[in-house]
Amino acid sequence: MLDIATAYNKYTFLGNEFLTWIWFLIEKQKNLSTIMEYKESITLEIGNSIVLENNLGDKSKEKITIKGDQAGLEEGTTALKKGAWVTEINLKCKIGEEEEYKFTIKGESFNITGLKTPAIQTSKSEDEFEGMILEKTYLLQKITEVIDTLFLKYVEKRISNDWKTKEFQEIRNWIHS
Amino acid sequence: MGLISSTHSMSRYHIEGKFETAVMDEVRNGLIKNSIPKLENVYEEISAGWTPCESPYNPDFEKFSFIFGNYFSFSLRIDKKSIPAKLIQKHMALEIEKKKEESGRDFISKNEKTEIKEKITDILMYKIPSIPSIYDVLWNYEEGSLFLFTTQKAANEFFETIFLKSFDLKPIRLFPYTIVETKSKLSADQKENVLSLSPLKY
Numbered sequence: 001m002l003d004i005a006t007a008y009n010k011y012t013f014l015g016n017e018f019l020t021w022i023w024f025l026i027e028k029q030k031n032l033s034t035i036m037e038y039k040e041s042i043t044l045e046i047g048n049s050i051v052l053e054n055n056l057g058d059k060s061k062e063k064i065t066i067k068g069d070q071a072g073l074e075e076g077t078t079a080l081k082k083g084a085w086v087t088e089i090n091l092k093c094k095i096g097e098e099e100e101y102k103f104t105i106k107g108e109s110f111n112i113t114g115l116k117t118p119a120i121q122t123s124k125s126e127d128e129f130e131g132m133i134l135e136k137t138y139l140l141q142k143i144t145e146v147i148d149t150l151f152l153k154y155v156e157k158r159i160s161n162d163w164k165t166k167e168f169q170e171i172r173n174w175i176h177s
Numbered sequence: 178m179g180l181i182s183s184t185h186s187m188s189r190y191h192i193e194g195k196f197e198t199a200v201m202d203e204v205r206n207g208l209i210k211n212s213i214p215k216l217e218n219v220y221e222e223i224s225a226g227w228t229p230c231e232s233p234y235n236p237d238f239e240k241f242s243f244i245f246g247n248y249f250s251f252s253l254r255i256d257k258k259s260i261p262a263k264l265i266q267k268h269m270a271l272e273i274e275k276k277k278e279e280s281g282r283d284f285i286s287k288n289e290k291t292e293i294k295e296k297i298t299d300i301l302m303y304k305i306p307s308i309p310s311i312y313d314v315l316w317n318y319e320e321g322s323l324f325l326f327t328t329q330k331a332a333n334e335f336f337e338t339i340f341l342k343s344f345d346l347k348p349i350r351l352f353p354y355t356i357v358e359t360k361s362k363l364s365a366d367q368k369e370n371v372l373s374l375s376p377l378k379y
Contacts, residue, residue, distance in 0.1 A: 002372075007354040013376040015353040083378065109352050111328040115185040122181065129231060132181055133245045137315060140324060144189065151353070152361050159370040172379045 008108070015107030016053075016085035018154045023050070023076075023086055024171050036149045040096045047090030047102055050076055054084035080175045090114070093146060101143045110147070117143065179313035179326030180230060180250065188333055189351040190323040191359040192316070196346075200318060204249055205238060207343035212236035213254045219303050225255040225335050227343070233311045249316040253325075253336050256307035260298065268297045312336070321359075323348060 002010075022044060025032065032042040048069050054062040064079045066072075076086075090104045103115040117139040120132055157167050179185060196203040213226030213236050228234070229241030230252045243251045272293045273285050285293075312327040314336070325336050333350070340348045349355050357363065357371050 001358050002354065004349065004355070008350075008352055011352075011354040011374075014371075014374065017377060018353070080379070107353075109188070109328070109350075110356070111186070111188050113186040113328055115187065116183060117185075119183070120181075130242075130245050133230075133248070133250055133315075136180055137245075137248055140185070140187075140315070141317075144324075148356060148360055151356060152363075155357055155361065155363070155371060156367075158374065159367055168377070168379075175379045 012108040013085070014155070014158075015110060016087050017107075017158070018151050019086035019089050019105070019107045020080070021154050021171065022089065022091070022150070024174055028170075028174060032150070035153055036146070038149070041094075042146060043094045045092040045094075046073070047092050047104075049088070049090040049104065050086060051088040052076055052079045052084040053087045054079060054082055077175070093143065095142060095146065099139075099142075101139075103143070105147065110151075112144075112147075115140075115143070179252075179311070180315060185326055186328045187324050187326050188328050190325065190348040191351055191355060192318075192321045192323055193347040193349055194345075195321075196344075201244065203344065204243065204318070208238050208243060208251055211339055211343040212238065213256065217256065217307060221258075221307075222302060223255065223257050224307065225253065225339060227339070228252050228254045228311070230313050233309070247317060247319060249314075249318060251314055253312045253314060253332070253339065255310045255312075255332060255335055257310070258302055258305050258307045260301045260305055264301060265294065265297060268301065269294060272297060 001007075023046065024030075025035070026044050026046055032038075032044060033040065036042060048071070049065070049067045050073065051066075052064045054064075056062055062079075062082075062084065064075055064084060066076055086107065088104060088106045090102070093101045093103075095101070099118045101115065101117055104113045105111070106113075117136065120135045120139070121128075122132060157163060179187075208227045211226050213224060213228050215236060218224060226236065227238075228236040228251065229238060229243060230250050232241045233252055233254055235241075236254075238251075243249050269290075273290070276285055276289065276293065277283060310332070312325060312332050314326070315324040317323070325333065327333065337348050337350075340346070349359065351359070357368065361368075363371070
C-alpha cells in the first residue's frame with residue numbers, strides 16, 4: 001500500500017470524478033440498482049448543495065458553490081464545461097420504498113456530514129439503548145455500503161477497456177450538450 | 178450522543194490486523210488502560226482517552242458496556258484547555274506595568290516579556306477549566322471497519338494515535354484510494370490499473 005498521505009493527495013481526483021459521475025447518473029436517470037446489482041431499488045437526488053472546483057493551473061482554484069432547496073444548477077454545468085469537478089455534494093438517497101437518507105459527501109476524503117437516516121425509536125431506558133445502537137448501526141452500514149458499492153462500480157468502469165468509447169463519451173456529451 | 182443523534186458527521190476507518198488472544202479481553206484492557214482520567218490534571222492543556230458512550234463523564238468500563246451485538250461502541254473524550262488570546266493580552270499588559278513600576282525602568286526587555294508570558298500562561302492554564310468534546314466510535318471487529326463520529330482533523334489524529342496505542346491495531350482512514358485497497362475485489366493487475374489512472378479531461 002502506498003504512503004497514506006501521498007495516496008490521499010494523489011487520488012483526490014478519483015473521488016471528485018466519482019461525485020461528478022453521480023451527478024451524470026442522476027441527470028440521465030440511470031438505473032442505480034442495475035449498475036450496483038442490488039435487488040432493492042436505489043434512487044439518488046441532488047439535495048440542497050453542490051460545490052465544484054476548477055484548477056486554474058497556476059496553483060489557484062475557482063470554487064463554485066450552489067446552495068438552496070430548489071437552486072438551479074446552470075452555473076454548475078457551465079463550470080463543468082470549463083473543466084471543473086464536483087468536490088462536494090448533498091444527496092438524498094432512497095433505498096427501497098421508504099428509507100430516505102440525506103447527507104453531504106466530500107470527494108477527496110469521503111467524509112460524510114449532515115447525515116440524516118430514517119428515524120429510529122429513541123428511548124431513555126437502558127434496556128433499549130442496545131436496540132437503538134443496533135438499529136442505527138444497521139442504517140449507517142446500509143448507506144455506507146451503497147456509497148462504497150457505487151464508488152467501486154465507478155472504479156471498475158474507469159479501468160475497463162471500453163471506458164473511453166462508452167461511459168466517457170456519454171459523460172462528455174452530457175457536459176457539452 | 179453522536180451515534181444516537183438525528184444528524185451525523187463521520188469519517189470511516191479500516192482496521193488492519195486482528196488480536197492474537199481473546200478479543201473481548203484485549204478490547205476491554207485497551208479501553209481501561211487508555212480511558213480518560215476521572216480526575217482532571219489541572220496542569221495539562223489536553224487530555225484524551227476512552228469513556229463508555231453511555232457515560233461520557235464517568236469512564237467506568239466495568240459498569241457500562243462497550244459491547245452491543247457484534248459491535249464495540251465507546252467514545253473518545255478530548256478535554257482541552259483553551260486560553261483566549263485577549264485574556265493573555267490583558268494579563269500581560271497588567272504584569273508589564275507592574276514590572277516597570279517595581280524596577281523603575283520605562284521599558285521591558287524581550288526576554289522579560291517572554292518570561293512574563295510563560296508565567297501568565299501557566300497560571301491561567303491552571304485556573305481555566307477544560308472543555309470536553311466527545312466523539313463516538315462504532316467498531317465492527319470482524320469486518321475490520323470503524324466509524325468515528327467526527328470529521329475534525331485534530332480529533333481524527335487523536336483517535337488514530339490513541340487507538341493504535343490501546344489495541345496495537347492500525348486504523349486506516351477510508352478515502353478513495355484506501356477504499357480500493359481494502360474493500361474492492363479487484364485483482365492485483367486491476368489495482369495497478371487504478372494506480373496508473375490520471376485525472377480526466379472531458
